[in-house]
Every structure is written in structure tokens, then in C-alpha cells.
Amino acid sequence: xxxxxxxxxxxxxxxxxxxxxxxxxxxxxxxxxxxxxxxxxxxxxxxxxxxxxxxxxxxxxxxxxxxxxxxxxxxxxxxxxxxxxxxxxxxxxxxxxxxxxxxxxxxxxxxxxxxxxxxxxxxxxxxxxxxxxxxxxxxxxxxxxxxxxxxxxxxxxxxxxxxxxxxxxxxxxxxxxxxxxxxxxxxxxxxxxxxxxxxxxxxxxxxxxxxxxxxxxxxxxxxxxxxxxxxxxxxxxxxxxxxxxxxxxxxxxxxxxxxxxxxxxxxxxxxxxxxxxxxxxxxxxxxxxxxxxxxxxxxxxxxxxxxxxxxxxxxxxxxxxxxxxxxxxxxxxxxxxxxxxxxxxxxxxxxxxxxxxxxxxxxxxxxxxxxxxxxxxxxxxxxxxxxxxxxxxxxxxxxxxxxxxxxxxxxxxxxxxxxxxxxxxxxxxxxxxxxxxxxxxxxxxxxxxxxxxxxxxxxxxxxxxxxxxxxxxxxxxxxxxxxxxxxxxxxxxxxxxxxxxxxxxxxxxxxxxxxxxxxxxxxxxxxxxxxxxxxxxxxxxxxxxxxxxxxxxxxxxxxxxxxxxxxxxxxxxxxxxxxxxx
Numbered sequence: 001x002x003x004x005x006x007x008x009x010x011x012x013x014x015x016x017x018x019x020x021x022x023x024x025x026x027x028x029x030x031x032x033x034x035x036x037x038x039x040x041x042x043x044x045x046x047x048x049x050x051x052x053x054x055x056x057x058x059x060x061x062x063x064x065x066x067x068x069x070x071x072x073x074x075x076x077x078x079x080x081x082x083x084x085x086x087x088x089x090x091x092x093x094x095x096x097x098x099x100x101x102x103x104x105x106x107x108x109x110x111x112x113x114x115x116x117x118x119x120x121x122x123x124x125x126x127x128x129x130x131x132x133x134x135x136x137x138x139x140x141x142x143x144x145x146x147x148x149x150x151x152x153x154x155x156x157x158x159x160x161x162x163x164x165x166x167x168x169x170x171x172x173x174x175x176x177x178x179x180x181x182x183x184x185x186x187x188x189x190x191x192x193x194x195x196x197x198x199x200x201x202x203x204x205x206x207x208x209x210x211x212x213x214x215x216x217x218x219x220x221x222x223x224x225x226x227x228x229x230x231x232x233x234x235x236x237x238x239x240x241x242x243x244x245x246x247x248x249x250x251x252x253x254x255x256x257x258x259x260x261x262x263x264x265x266x267x268x269x270x271x272x273x274x275x276x277x278x279x280x281x282x283x284x285x286x287x288x289x290x291x292x293x294x295x296x297x298x299x300x301x302x303x304x305x306x307x308x309x310x311x312x313x314x315x316x317x318x319x320x321x322x323x324x325x326x327x328x329x330x331x332x333x334x335x336x337x338x339x340x341x342x343x344x345x346x347x348x349x350x351x352x353x354x355x356x357x358x359x360x361x362x363x364x365x366x367x368x369x370x371x372x373x374x375x376x377x378x379x380x381x382x383x384x385x386x387x388x389x390x391x392x393x394x395x396x397x398x399x400x401x402x403x404x405x406x407x408x409x410x411x412x413x414x415x416x417x418x419x420x421x422x423x424x425x426x427x428x429x430x431x432x433x434x435x436x437x438x439x440x441x442x443x444x445x446x447x448x449x450x451x452x453x454x455x456x457x458x459x460x461x462x463x464x465x466x467x468x469x470x471x472x473x474x475x476x477x478x479x480x481x482x483x484x485x486x487x488x489x490x491x492x493x494x495x496x497x498x499x500x501x502x503x504x505x506x507x508x509x510x511x512x513x514x515x516x517x518x519x520x521x522x523x524x525x526x527x528x529x530x531x532x533x534x535x536x537x538x539x540x541x542x543x544x545x546x547x548x549x550x551x552x553x554x555x556x557x558x559x560x561x562x563x564x565x566x567x568x569x570x571x572x573x574x575x576x577x578x579x580x581x582x
Contacts, residue, residue, distance in 0.1 A: 009399040010361045015068040017316055018285045022074075025284070025313065039076040041066040042286040042315070043143075044274075046083040047110060047128035049092035052338045053368055054323045056135075060357040061287040061320055063141045070408040078143040079281060084110045084125035085148040085267050087231045107230030107251065111149040125149070135341035139350050140407045153264050160276045160310070162260060164220050164268055166240055167309050171272060172218035174304050175210050178296035210301075211269035223247045223266035227254035231266075272309075275302035279312025286315045287362055290322075320362040327371025327471060344368060347467040349460060350412050352381050355404035359397070370471050378421035385418075415460040417451065423513070424457065424464035426562030429478045430570040433465055441570045445513040478561050480571055481579055485554055489581045492550075499523050499547050500554075504582040507573050516565035523547060554579055 022039045041062040045051055059080065066078040088110055091102045097116030105113040105124075113124035121127040136143065151157055164171065211220040219235040223245070232251040238244070238260070245263065248255035268276055277283070292299040303314035325339055344353050347370065356377075360366045369377050387393035388401050405412055419442065431437040435454060438461075442451040454461060468477075492500075502523045510519040522532035524543040536544065552561050555576070561567055568576055576582075 009358075009396045009403075011064045011068050011358065011403060012399065014065045014285065014316070014318070015072070018065060019069060019072070019074065021284050021316060025282075036075070037282070039066075039069055039074055040079060040281055040283050040285075041069075041076065042079040042081065042277075042281065042283045044081040044083055044286075045129075045132065046086050047125040047132070048086065048089060049095065049128060050338050050340050051128055051132040052340050053325065053344060056341050057320045057323055057357060057362070058287065058289070059136065059141060059143075060139075060354070061318070061362050062285055063143070064358055064403055065285055067142075067403070067407050078141075079146055079283070080143045081146050081148055081277065082125065082129055083148050084129070085152050086110055088113045088124065107228075107232050109149060109224060109229070109231075111147075112224075112229050131340060131342050135345055138345055139341070139354060140409070140412050142407065142409060148267070152267050155264050157268075157276070157280070158261065158264070160280060161221060161268060162243060164272055164276065164309065165238060165243075165245075165260065168218050168220055171211075171220050171305060171309055174308065175271065175301065178301055179210075210271045220269050220272040221245075221260070221266055222269055223258070223263070225249040225252060225254055226256055226265065228252040271298050271301050272305060274298055275306035275312070275314075276310055278302070278306050278315055279310035282312075283315045285317075287318045287320050290319055292319075318362045321365040324365060324367035326367050326369045326373050339368070339370065343370075347374065347463050347471065348378075349415065349463060351404045351414065352378065354412075355381060355400060358403040359400040370467075374467060375422040375425065382418065382420065413459070415457060417456040418460055419445070419451075419457055421460065421464050422563065423566050424461050425468050426478070426566040427570055428461070428465035428468045429472070429562060430480065430567065433469075437570075440572075441566075444511065444569050447512050478556055478567070480556055480575070481554070484579050484581055485557070488553060495527065496550060499527060499550070500580050500582070502526060503551075504577055504580060507568075507576065511569075511573060513565050513569065516568050520548070520551070520564045520568070551580075554581075 018039060018041070022037065026037050043059045043062050045055060045058060062078055066076045069076045086109070088105050088108050090106065091098060091100065095116055097118045102113070110125035111123050115121045115123055115127040119127045121130055133145075211218060211222065214234060216234075216236050219238060221235065222231050223233050223235070224231050225233055225247075228249060228251050230249065230251045233247045233249050235245060235247045236255075237246045243260040244257055245260045246255070246257040267273060278286070288299045291297060294300070299314075299317055306312040306314050341353070353368075356366060356368060367373075384393060384397060384401055388398055393401065405414070423445070424442075427438055427441050431441065439451065439454055442454070442457060445451065451457060503519060506519045506523075507516075510516050518532060521536075521544060524540060524547050525532055525534050525536070528540060528543065530540070534540075548564060549559050551564055552558055555561070555567060555571060562570075571579070
């Protein structure tokens, strides 16, 4: 029987289901005493352009399930099929080193398209695979990568291709059941945020034709032309006994007759290719995007084809929802406006990014923040860390945290001293990355336990600094005044002058992050005749806001800025006194 997990998160429930399905399939097929078969989970990625954070859900969903199964002591394999033998469909906009001339390669396999100008990689597919491979390594994703170019061109699928061609009439009959069905109108969805990244291109291409034939009949196989390399070909005849296949190319006019038992420059159409792979690899778990799960789509049709044509079984295949991006407008245009996992890992640590995928069920949308929201996400993460440490986290939250910070292979790298992200971002903003200044400020945050090396705060410090430098517009950056605002200081009334005096008098005694927090919130309370620790009233909150706005104007010339205690520490006591007229 499958081992049942006591954890209540979605990953554990899918792991239970997958293990039970693996045991069901193995029953009666494995000789007594033989070792249990490897449990196969799968993902598919098409390196047709930047592989974005929506596509990452195609990987993270089976990764988390496979990792849970591995934690339970089962042998599991997470396959990532690089669909690099897919056709090049269009020239993506905004990719550095690519112009309209790449349109001449439309129709070729992705591995036959030149890489963007200046790339270190041999072709288009390898160029975009490389960035994803690097990100997956940082995320701790263990997988077996399979190049579909290598699979097809080396003849690995020869028998499967010949089998599909032999049963082309049966495949055509199955597909015909769905060709006449119209998919229901899509329900409108409220956007998750500024953008929704559909991970629909994760496994192959949902919009690819199903191999419908012309006058010569239906053929589920598409050759790439021997002259122009494009798939704009039409099969005109095929002999089951000889495996002789004749095709012509509508792009260049070339035509030839080949023996399919020896010819490996082509592939099965997507709706046949995907179920063929399920059977060939013995896939038990593979999620898919929403477009693959509608009536007549690849996953639905594939279930019938894998059973009736390839004598296999359809995997457990949950549908996954969109991934939204907040702050996408600030993304570099060289990325085509599509943020990738590598982009996210430049501004957040791997455990946080893993957590965003682990804590939501696959059918739940969520967003990844590139704007100010990232500070709130980090606050939420740090709060969860505290609850896990003291044992007060809810079981599902604790499980998601565990999956974020470690895999079956061990712990992911962590920041030794994880100071609040918003604090690190503010310091990086004010110091413009000056290490000596940064260390001084961080060392004064908690004088009783000072930071003595920036390495204690890395990589979180580096992520926050990169966020400030790339995602915060120049007009929102903090520039501390060089000289006092004499005109504003001269215009202050008695109460405002008194508030500045109270602050300056308390600087030395309160020179730490906690101390300055108490001080800046306490000054308006003292002026109102209250104790520094009194609970704020509505009137007091108005006074505090006015006091804070005054300080921001005098220090940075704006109404708002970084948290005042952090700002004061960053500016330094002597300069604060100078700018506040002390």
C-alpha cells in the first residue's frame, strides 16, 4: 500500500496518489521479490524564446511532488523534455541580438535556428535552455533532461513512429471525434495583476495541427525538408510494408522518397507525440496548462491515444493556473517584457521563489512581485520562518516552508543573518552599494549584536541591492541632501522646531534601529503630553504623519522615503544634526 503522509498540503496528497498509481501499474507486472519500478514524473519545456516564470510552474509542480516521493524513500525520476525539435513559430519581440531577419528560419527545428547574435551557444534552443538550466540548479531542482532533437534524430523513437504510421487510420478516427467538437467559450478571467504568464507552451505546442492530411490521407508524422529544413511539407504517400514515405515541401519545392525505418529527420505531430512519450517513458505524473485541459485539447485527446494506440496509461495530470507578475512594466525591454526565473533569482533568494510555487495548489493563480510588493512578501516569509522556528506554524504552512528551504538532497543555501529585505533595500538605496558605508549602517542596527561582515547578510543583501538598481525608477531613488534646506528650516513654527529638538536630543541614547523607531514615533507623543509608549490616537497619527513628512523633506527633499529609523542610521548622526539644523 502507498505510504500515507500526515502532512496536509497539496504536494503530499499528489504524492500519495502517484505512489498508489505506481503500485497499481506494477501489480501483476513485477515478479515476486523484484525491486519496485522507478516512479516517473515529467515536465516539458519548449525553448522557443525566454522560458518565463509561468513556464516554471510546469517544472516546479512535478519537482515538488517528485521530491516528496523521494523523501519517502521511493526511487523517482523527474524528466524534463526539452521540446527543442519543435518548429520555430515566430520571432519573439524584444530579444537582444534578434531582428526581423530571423523570420526566414520559421518552420525549422529550434535546434537548427541560429542563436541570437553574440550568444555563446550553438543554436536558438541551446541559448534559451542555458538560462533555465542555470536557474533550475540554483533552485535545487534535480532532473533528467531529454533533448527531443536527440531522441528523434538518433532513432530512439523509430519503432513508435512506425507504429503510429501503421495505425494512422485509428489515430485519425480518434482525432475526428474531437475535430467536430467546439471547445466551450472561455470564461473571462480577472487578470492576476499587470500581466499573466500563461504556461501553456510548457509541453509542446497546444496550437499545433494534429496531422490532418490532404488527398493522400491522414499522416501523424511531419518530415523536416531535406533542403530548406522547414516542416512545411506534405506527405503524399506511405507504404506500410516498405516504410517508403514520399513528401514534398511547399516552401522550396523540394521532394524526396525516404525509408522511414531509416529516416530520422521529422517528428510525430504534437497530439500523437505527447501520448507516445507517456507510454515510452512510463510517465505517472505530468501537469499541464489550462489550454491542454479543455475539450479536444492535447491532454484530453492524448488520454485516448495513449490507451488505444500505444497500450499505455495517461498520467495523473493536474491543470495549473496562471502566474501573475506585479511590476512587470519595469522589466528590461531586452527581455521582451517576459520575466524569467533567472530574473526573479536576481532579486529574491531561491527558497522564497520555491515557496511561492509550493504554497499554492496548481489550480490557484498567484503573482510574483518585482515591485514594492516584494518587501511585503519577504516580511511574510520572515514571519513564517519565525513561526516554524517556534512551532506555531500551521501544518500546511510548515510543509510549504520545508519544501522551500530543502529538498531530499539537503538544505538550500541560506543567508546566515537574514535581516529584513526592506531594510537591506533601503540601505542599498542610500549607500548606492558602497560596502564600507553599508557595513557601518548594518553594524549599527543592533549595537548589542552588530553585523561584522557583509557576508553574514548575503545573498539577501545582493538580491535587495539588485532590486533597487534594476526595479526602482530613478525618480523613486533616495538622494540625501548635501546641505540643509535653510528656507524650510526658517519657516518652521515653534512646535515643529520643538519636535526637531526632541529628536536631536535623543539621537545618541537611541542610536539603534529599535531605539530610533521608538524615538521617531515617540516625539509626537511627548509633544502631546503622552508617554513615549502610549497607544496612538487618530489625532496622534495625524501628528506623526506630519512629523515624518517634515523629516523626509529635510533629509531627502520628498514627502516619503525609506523607513525613517533606517534612513537616520544611514545618514549618520552628525549629518542628521546638520540637515535638521541642530
